[in-house]
Amino acid sequence: MSNQIVQGILLGGYYAIIACGLSFMFSVMRIINLAHGSLAVFSAYMLWWLASRFHVPPFLGLLIVLPLMAAIGWALQRFLLERSARGGALLPILTTFGLAVVIDNMLFEQFGADTRSLAPFIGSLSYDSWEWPGSIYVGKLAVMMFMTAMVLLGGLQLFLTRTRLGRSIRATSEDPDTAGLVGVDARRANAIAASIAMVTVGIAGAFLGMRATFDPYAGTPQLLFAFEAAVIGGAGSLWGTLIGGIVLALAQTLGAQVHPQGFLIGGHAVFLIVLFVRLSTSGLGLRGLLSLRFGKAS
Amino acid sequence: MSVPSAMPVIERGTATSRIAAIAVALIIALLAIAPQFLSAGAVDRMTALFIYVILAAMWNALAGFGGLVSVGQQVFFGLGAYFAIRLADAGLNPFASLFVSGIVVGAVSWPLSLFMLRLKNGEFAIGMWVIAALTHLLVNLDRLVQGETGTSLISLNVYDAGTRRATIYWLALASMTALLAILFGLLRGSTGAAIRAIRDNEDAAASVGVRVTGTKRLLFVLAAFGIGIAGALWLATSITFQPKTYFNVQWTAYMIFMVLVGGIGTFEGAILGALVFFLIETWFGGTGVWYLVGLGATAVLFSLFLPRGLWGTVDERFGLRLLPVGYRVRLPANPESQGDDGAAPSPQTTRHQEKA
Numbered sequence A: 001m002s003n004q005i006v007q008g009i010l011l012g013g014y015y016a017i018i019a020c021g022l023s024f025m026f027s028v029m030r031i032i033n034l035a036h037g038s039l040a041v042f043s044a045y046m047l048w049w050l051a052s053r054f055h056v057p058p059f060l061g062l063l064i065v066l067p068l069m070a071a072i073g074w075a076l077q078r079f080l081l082e083r084s085a086r087g088g089a090l091l092p093i094l095t096t097f098g099l100a101v102v103i104d105n106m107l108f109e110q111f112g113a114d115t116r117s118l119a120p121f122i123g124s125l126s127y128d129s130w131e132w133p134g135s136i137y138v139g140k141l142a143v144m145m146f147m148t149a150m151v152l153l154g155g156l157q158l159f160l161t162r163t164r165l166g167r168s169i170r171a172t173s174e175d176p177d178t179a180g181l182v183g184v185d186a187r188r189a190n191a192i193a194a195s196i197a198m199v200t201v202g203i204a205g206a207f208l209g210m211r212a213t214f215d216p217y218a219g220t221p222q223l224l225f226a227f228e229a230a231v232i233g234g235a236g237s238l239w240g241t242l243i244g245g246i247v248l249a250l251a252q253t254l255g256a257q258v259h260p261q262g263f264l265i266g267g268h269a270v271f272l273i274v275l276f277v278r279l280s281t282s283g284l285g286l287r288g289l290l291s292l293r294f295g296k297a298s
Numbered sequence B: 001m002s003v004p005s006a007m008p009v010i011e012r013g014t015a016t017s018r019i020a021a022i023a024v025a026l027i028i029a030l031l032a033i034a035p036q037f038l039s040a041g042a043v044d045r046m047t048a049l050f051i052y053v054i055l056a057a058m059w060n061a062l063a064g065f066g067g068l069v070s071v072g073q074q075v076f077f078g079l080g081a082y083f084a085i086r087l088a089d090a091g092l093n094p095f096a097s098l099f100v101s102g103i104v105v106g107a108v109s110w111p112l113s114l115f116m117l118r119l120k121n122g123e124f125a126i127g128m129w130v131i132a133a134l135t136h137l138l139v140n141l142d143r144l145v146q147g148e149t150g151t152s153l154i155s156l157n158v159y160d161a162g163t164r165r166a167t168i169y170w171l172a173l174a175s176m177t178a179l180l181a182i183l184f185g186l187l188r189g190s191t192g193a194a195i196r197a198i199r200d201n202e203d204a205a206a207s208v209g210v211r212v213t214g215t216k217r218l219l220f221v222l223a224a225f226g227i228g229i230a231g232a233l234w235l236a237t238s239i240t241f242q243p244k245t246y247f248n249v250q251w252t253a254y255m256i257f258m259v260l261v262g263g264i265g266t267f268e269g270a271i272l273g274a275l276v277f278f279l280i281e282t283w284f285g286g287t288g289v290w291y292l293v294g295l296g297a298t299a300v301l302f303s304l305f306l307p308r309g310l311w312g313t314v315d316e317r318f319g320l321r322l323l324p325v326g327y328r329v330r331l332p333a334n335p336e337s338q339g340d341d342g343a344a345p346s347p348q349t350t351r352h353q354e355k356a
Helices: A002-029 A036-054 A058-085 A090-111 A140-162 A164-174 A176-181 A186-211 A219-233 A238-258 A262-281 A285-290 B015-036 B040-065 B074-089 B094-116 B121-141 B154-158 B161-188 B190-200 B202-207 B212-238 B250-262 B267-287 B289-305 B309-318
Strands: A129-132 A136-139 B009-011 B328-330 B337-339 B349-351
Touching (some): A002 A136, A002 A164, A002 A186, A002 A219, A002 A238, A036 A090, A036 A186, A036 A219, A058 A090, A058 B289, A090 A219, A090 B121, A090 B289, A129 A140, A140 A186, A140 A238, A164 A176, A164 A186, A186 A219, A219 A262, A219 B121, A238 A262, A262 B094, B015 B161, B040 B161, B040 B190, B040 B212, B040 B250, B040 B267, B074 B094, B074 B121, B074 B154, B074 B212, B094 B121, B094 B212, B161 B190, B161 B212, B161 B267, B190 B212, B250 B267, B250 B289, B250 B309
Antiparallel strands (some): B009 B328
């Protein structure tokens, strides 16, 4: 049992990574990007393509893929989100959903239906493990993901609170017009925020490919996991995302013990329970819950 | 009209819309007798078209009029098919079970709405997706369904193919007509005024006494009922029920495509969008993946460059309203009169820009 809990907590690190980009974009631009999961899968495919075609190891491949993801984030904000956000709150949902459909099917067209994995390209890292007291084996990759989540979340928090650029992003998310009055370029701040979010999506895609298999339509579950982790943990700080990821992963791990289909059911169920409790106890609604106050340490 | 010239005249229809109403009646009458003349394949395709119109109109009711974009509407499509199987298995007449299934889906959506309608915008959209994913998994647990293997509506087999085809066609036509009529009636009535008020400004609407939650819930339940019927009808045409197919998000993708292309928030737009989608599917459906890429890309382009859709743009240019659901206020004495949601513009009318 304690083994499952340890594994669940470590898996939570992965969910925190994939959730942080989603909630970051939401908190800054008030946009839930429905192409989030598809873009993570896209990044996994890019790494797979570099590794299988050009023998670029995935960790080296990230040096190519992450700048590419940053550029995609910039373009996404400038050409799609900015324009559609002007048409009201509903239009970005439709735009990003259409984009997800395009990405998924383009990936299918390019790479076919076969499931892929980055595991063959990272040597023994995919199965190496340490033995912890109580004969619990923890995977080195899982520990690495968890550490990455901590570094990513902590780094984002420091960036937003301690740097000038971070403060201008926060100012834009609070009130773009007023921020503009004091000399913050809202368009630039949003585009940078989207780039940062996409870099985290790229990292999430890398870990998705290393820890499991993926196929062109794997984006949807990733989007749902990210959303669930963000909502469960949305207690008001970046670390909430990590807690949300851990709770989601634990619910899935325990659900899997009960029933073969319990992995996903457990995750969805705990999401709905948390949502229900939150909505019925506070008048906050999800908007207040999901807007992780990146600037404020809990 | 014997109204003093200074009094505003409130019009609900125009010459165009009265002609359109007669045309609609004629089209429905023609469609009703069409199976006598059409080939079996054509009857099946027409049935599919009616189902698409239902899906588009229902999603449009929710998103276009209620401001509730859901990416999880496939949950009601899947449940419509699932309950039809369940009811037929319990011994109900298979054709009756299609309709009863819609009612069950509507009933299920009521408690769901209490919870989901507290979510806003993107949260509502993905929240519904989570609901759809969870429901899919739970339906898989039913022993009758046998997981992804699925099951069939076996009890339809007692009818011969011709009777079955024609009956499903007429049921689809009747369902489409009835659902469109209900929606039309709702939008023209006081609920329609409430809906427009909510769409323009939810807080302001609430402050003047519009029942915001109640109106949204009505649309949510109506959409669930309609999409449930559509799912049940689709099951009747294809017989087999595989959860993966029915709970697939592509159904919502189709709905979004139809409504975005046709014109979100316009009654005629959803019908036009369904027709466009039907033709594209007929011509390009065989190209597989590129067809889906094309649908997604078209949806993106429309949302970026033509967010009001085909009908919304036509309406903006020419003020054409075949089936007007709003009011037009005309002040005969004053050429600068105002109207909202009106029909054909005349020199005396100006119209508000309508928010989609």
